[in-house]
Structures are given as C-alpha cells and as structure tokens.
Amino acid sequence: MKNSWSRRSFLKFIGASSATLSTASVGISCSSLSKNSGSIKGLPLNTASDDVSLVKGLKYKLLIKEGDSIGKGINFGTNNDYTNLYKFSDGRFGLWVNHEDMNPLLAHGRKDMSKITTSQMNYERDQLGGSFFEVKENESGDWFVVKDSKLNFVLNGNSKIKMSDKVLGSATALGTFANCSGGYTPWGTILTCEENYDKFYGEAIYDKKGRRSIKTTKRDRGWKNLDPRPPEHYGWVVEVNPVTKTAEKIINLGRFAHECATVTLSKEGYPVVYSGDDSKNECLYKFVSNKKGSLKSGTLYVANLEQNKWLSLDYQSNPKLKRKFKSQTDVYIRAREAARIVGASLLDRPEDIEIDPITQSVFVSLTNNSSKNNYHGSILKITENNPSDLSFKHETFKAGGLQNGFSCPDNMAFDKNGNLWLTSDISGYAIGSSTYKGFGNNGLFLIPRTGPSAGDVIKVASSPNDAEFTGPFFSPDEKTLFLSVQHPGEMTKELGKYTSNWPLGGNEKPLSSVICISGDFLEQFTKQDELV
Numbered sequence: 001m002k003n004s005w006s007r008r009s010f011l012k013f014i015g016a017s018s019a020t021l022s023t024a025s026v027g028i029s030c031s032s033l034s035k036n037s038g039s040i041k042g043l044p045l046n047t048a049s050d051d052v053s054l055v056k057g058l059k060y061k062l063l064i065k066e067g068d069s070i071g072k073g074i075n076f077g078t079n080n081d082y083t084n085l086y087k088f089s090d091g092r093f094g095l096w097v098n099h100e101d102m103n104p105l106l107a108h109g110r111k112d113m114s115k116i117t118t119s120q121m122n123y124e125r126d127q128l129g130g131s132f133f134e135v136k137e138n139e140s141g142d143w144f145v146v147k148d149s150k151l152n153f154v155l156n157g158n159s160k161i162k163m164s165d166k167v168l169g170s171a172t173a174l175g176t177f178a179n180c181s182g183g184y185t186p187w188g189t190i191l192t193c194e195e196n197y198d199k200f201y202g203e204a205i206y207d208k209k210g211r212r213s214i215k216t217t218k219r220d221r222g223w224k225n226l227d228p229r230p231p232e233h234y235g236w237v238v239e240v241n242p243v244t245k246t247a248e249k250i251i252n253l254g255r256f257a258h259e260c261a262t263v264t265l266s267k268e269g270y271p272v273v274y275s276g277d278d279s280k281n282e283c284l285y286k287f288v289s290n291k292k293g294s295l296k297s298g299t300l301y302v303a304n305l306e307q308n309k310w311l312s313l314d315y316q317s318n319p320k321l322k323r324k325f326k327s328q329t330d331v332y333i334r335a336r337e338a339a340r341i342v343g344a345s346l347l348d349r350p351e352d353i354e355i356d357p358i359t360q361s362v363f364v365s366l367t368n369n370s371s372k373n374n375y376h377g378s379i380l381k382i383t384e385n386n387p388s389d390l391s392f393k394h395e396t397f398k399a400g401g402l403q404n405g406f407s408c409p410d411n412m413a414f415d416k417n418g419n420l421w422l423t424s425d426i427s428g429y430a431i432g433s434s435t436y437k438g439f440g441n442n443g444l445f446l447i448p449r450t451g452p453s454a455g456d457v458i459k460v461a462s463s464p465n466d467a468e469f470t471g472p473f474f475s476p477d478e479k480t481l482f483l484s485v486q487h488p489g490e491m492t493k494e495l496g497k498y499t500s501n502w503p504l505g506g507n508e509k510p511l512s513s514v515i516c517i518s519g520d521f522l523e524q525f526t527k528q529d530e531l532v
C-alpha cells in the first residue's frame with residue numbers, strides 16, 4: 001500500500017466509528033458519523049445560483065454542449081450523463097458521453113407527451129444514446145473537441161445493435177436510449193447502461209399464466225404510439241468498442257434499470273461486474289464471469305444484505321426459477337422477478353458503484369426511497385475477500401442528511417489517492433422544497449481520505465438551477481475532472497421563460513453540457529507524490 005494514514009483519519013474515512021446500519025435503516029441521518037469539522041472550507045451547502053459555482057482554487061471550462069456538431073450529420077445529444085476518457089493505443093484520446101433522457105419541451109416545444117409527430121420522435125431518438133469524439137489537451141492543459149475527427153461516432157435510439165443472445169427471437173435491437181451511467185473493462189471497451197427504458201416503449205409484464213402485455217408508465221414519451229418496439233430489447237448493459245465503433249447488448253448481465261456496470265477482476269483474473277437497479281425497492285446485482293476477457297459467460301447473482309450473501313440466478317440449479325421461467329435467457333429478461341423469487345434484498349434505489357482503489361471495498365450509492373421515508377439516501381460499503389466470493393460484509397459508509405452535508409448521493413469517482421468525489425441528485429422539482437431546504441442546488445462533494453478533514457463531506461461545486469452533476473471522470477494525470485451538467489432548467493414550463501439559462505446566459509435556452517474542472521484545489525488531493 002502506497003499511502004499510510006493516521007489511524008484516526010483512516011477510521012474516519014471508512015466510517016468505522018459509525019454504527020453499522022441495517023438495510024431498513026439506511027438513509028436516516030446517523031449522529032455518530034463524522035461531522036464537517038471544516039478544516040477545508042467548502043461552498044455553503046445552500047449555494048443555489050444559476051451557474052457552476054466552485055470552491056476557491058477550482059475553475060471550469062465548457063467542453064461541449066447539447067447540439068454541438070461532432071462531424072458530418074452527427075451532433076452531441078441531450079441530457080449527457082456518464083463520461084469516459086478513452087485512450088487509444090496510439091496515444092490519442094476520445095470522450096464517450098451517455099445521453100440519458102430528453103426534455104421534449106426544451107427540445108422542440110412539445111408539451112403533450114401523448115401527441116408526437118414522426119419527425120419529433122425521430123429527432124428524440126437521434127439525441128439519445130451516446131456520443132464519442134476525439135479530445136486533445138493543449139499546452140495550457142485545457143481539453144478541446146476535435147470536431148471532424150474520423151474517431152467520432154454516435155450510437156442512438158435508431159442504431160442497429162447486436163444482442164449477445166436472442167431476445168424474442170431476434171439477435172438485433174433497434175437503438176439504445178436512457179443511457180445513464182456506465183463503466184469500462186480492462187480489455188478496452190466501454191459499458192453504457194440503459195436505465196429508465198420504460199419511458200420509451202413501456203414495459204412488458206406477464207400474468208400468472210405467463211401471458212405478456214405492455215404496460216405504459218406515467219412518464220411515457222409517446223414513441224410507442226407511433227412505432228412500437230419490444231421493451232425486452234432495452235434495459236441492458238451495452239458494450240461499446242470505440243476502435244471498431246461496434247456495440248453489443250450483454251444479455252447475461254440481466255435486464256433492469258441499470259444505473260452503471262462497474263468491473264473489477266477476481267484474484268484469479270476473471271471479470272466481475274457490479275450493477276444496481278435504480279428503482280425504488282429494487283436490487284443490487286453481481287456477475288462473475290467464467291471466461292477471462294469476456295462478460296458473456298458466467299453467473300449472475302443478486303444481493304441479500306440480511307444474509308450478507310450473493311444469491312445465484314442460475315436457472316438450471318434452481319427449481320423455483322425453473323417453475324417460473326422457460327430458460328436462463330428468460331431469467332435475464334425478467335431479472336426483477338427472478339431476484340424476488342430467490343430472496344434478494346429490496347434496496348433504496350442503488351445508483352452508482354465504485355471500487356475503493358486502496359481497500360477494494362465496493363461503494364454503492366443508495367440515493368433515496370420515498371416509499372420508506374428515506375429522503376436523503378446513504379452510501380453502502382460492501383467488503384469481500386475476493387470479488388468472486390459469494391459472501392461479504394456490509395455497513396453504511398455515510399448516511400445523507402443535513403448533518404453530514406449531502407443528500408441523494410448518485411455518481412461517485414475515487415481518485416488514485418482514494419479520495420471520494422460524489423455528486424448529488426435531488427430531483428429538480430424538489431430542490432429547495434421543505435424536505436431539501438438547506439441543501440441548495442445539487443453539487444459535487446469531496447470526502448478527503450487523509451488530513452484534518454478526512455471523512456468530512458465538502459461541497460466543492462454547485463450546479464446551475466434544476467441540474468445535477470453526473471459522470472465524474474478523471475484524466476490520467478488527474479489534473480482535470482470531466483463532469484456532466486445534466487438537465488439545467490428542466491423545470492421550465494414555457495419556452496422563453498427558462499428556469500436556467502446556463503451555460504449561455506442572457507435569456508438563452510439551457511443546454512446540458514460537459515465541463516472540465518481543474519485547479520490547485522483539485523491537484524492538492526490528486527497529486528501522486530504528496531501523501532505521507
């Protein structure tokens with residue numbers, strides 16, 4: 001281990017002084033967790049201005065915004081989320097960015113979700129999925145987009161995408177959308193995760209006799225009225241190869257509202273993938289591959305936190321699964337039902353998952369769960385001896401709430417020194433409301449690992465109105481943090497009366513964008529030679 005901390009700092013960071021909370025109690029503010037002692041001064045928690053406000057010593061530059069061209073006939077889409085700075089073998093870099101959702105009012109003035117024209121639908125499909133474009137760093141350390149690079153491409157709601165197994169008789173799906181967070185593999189591919197897919201083509205449900213019907217969600221965008229497609233073709237992890245510009249939906253990782261797909265290797269070198277289903281009372285999954293360098297063969301498990309066990313979703317060995325489903329593929333397609341059958345824990349909306357580079361513990365954001373009166377969420381920490389193990393220990397690392405200075409944890413990133421960077425996602429309509437009074441706009445938070453503020457939660461950036469920060473990703477030298485600013489002004493009810501004008505200012509329409517954050521404040525935590 002490169003770093004050595006004081007025992008006090010270390011215990012404070014890992015939350016060892018806090019009581020271990022059960023699943024049922026997570027999210028309740030925990031008085032024994034460390035308070036913000038303030039040795040490092042962050043932004044006031046209630047900061048709420050229509051800009052990216054930053055702590056002293058940080059600055060930001062806009063890298064790309066919604067609608068910007070990235071090549072002939074292709075543009076940077078809307079509501080950007082996960083970012084991944086990809087290094088090619090020749091040293092060039094590209095940035096992958098997910099495009100999660102669409103605000104039809106801001107996009108083209110569409111207010112009524114049930115009324116959509118074909119051209120509007122096609123436009124919306126085009127703006128979702130993911131973008132990939134070359135980026136370069138200039139001599140001053142600023143990154144910029146190479147607009148017409150041959151490396152650039154998009155995957156969108158109309159792209160033909162291979163599936164690793166046949167689903168409803170087809171091995172090809174049309175489109176990817178609702179791409180929220182993601183991950184990457186050691187063999188040079190990017191994982192983009194289809195989360196709230198049910199907004200677009202609804203959800204397939206099955207009655208007791210196995211008869212299938214399509215359920216429309218309240219948030220339906222109207223696409224399925226014009227051009228229905230099978231919901232079972234969505235809700236997957238998509239593996240993208242930026243070198244070949246190809247993509248494949250990986251069926252054996254299961255189908256649900258995948259927030260992310262976080263990959264590590266077992267001690268024996270087999271890939272292990274963690275993924276959360278971001279819906280109220282849904283589950284946390286782990287896939288253990290039995291083939292090195294591949295995610296297409298292995299076993300899917302789901303977590304039971306009461307037993308501290310990963311429960312297998314293997315069809316052949318489970319008579320209950322055999323009674324309910326026709327095949328292993330069926331289990332993957334209806335993973336939520338299978339998870340309940342084997343006895344999985346129903347969690348408080350598992351969002352992003354990151355692995356501590358120092359201890360290898362698995363950190364899971366549980367953002368909130370109004371059905372359990374859990375409004376502020378928590379960060380769960382899972383410890384395994386080997387990522388392929390089927391038993392683990394768990395505890396609450398940090399509970400959300402005013403006392404700990406954050407609410408609704410979502411995306412996370414560890415820097416190489418093991419400091420944790422965290423974003424919050426209080427829903428646009430709830431920002432500043434009674435439940436969330438005092439939290440201000442959503443933010444980027446830092447939990448230092450060492451020093452006098454070790455374990456404190458420090459707000460280092462505050463987002464423009466209605467927005468959330470998503471997709472934090474460090475450049476290799478960790479002097480730049482790529483960060484998405486998603487859905488500024490999403491509460492706008494009428495064009496021209498925008499609740500945010502970021503990033504252009506004036507009375508301009510708000511635009512989701514990627515920014516680059518840098519500065520001394522960042523480097524004091526990420527430089528590699530400093531820790532004692």
Ligand code: FEO
Nearest residue numbers: 180195259278351
């Ligand atoms: Fe797209 Fe769960 O956030």
Ligand code: CA
Nearest residue numbers: 180351410411
């Ligand atoms: Ca998220």
Ligand code: CA
Nearest residue numbers: 351367410425
């Ligand atoms: Ca969220």
Ligand code: CA
Nearest residue numbers: 425468486487
């Ligand atoms: Ca959001």
